Amino acid sequence: MLESLNPSKATVRENQNALLKYLQEELRKKRYLLVLDDVWNEDSEKWERLMSCLSTLNSAPGSKIIVTTRSGIVASLTETLPRPKLDRLTTDECCSIILKHAACSDGSSDLKSIGRKIAKKCDGLPLMAKIVG
Incomplete structure (x- = not known):
């Protein structure tokens, strides 16, 4: 995420708090759309940490995160809205x-x-x- 926002800061290999601080600086009062596409990680602790970090960014209202996955477990871990039920085609x-x-x-x-x-x-x-x- 940081690499997309500011490539010069993306090379920083510091601890999680330092990276979060850089993200907070880059996204302060900005509205963003973060798309996590084709996600397969089913580790609930990692998801909780990521969501906790993202909730502290102090970004502008209307910021959104979209997660796409084919894993029901990932979907249940990440969903905040009901997911659509897609029927198969004829x-x-x-x-x-x-x-x-x-x-x-x-x-x-x-x-x-x-x-x-x-x-x-x-x-x-x-x-x-x-x-x-």
């Missing part, structure tokens, strides 16, 4: 994604038939459909 929706990413613009029935067979194996997962496509 076979037709998966097929549409596959055909789009396979650059199948001619719409031939053979390609659509193959796409539907593959889409059934994607089990409603959009990322799988995109990758397969």
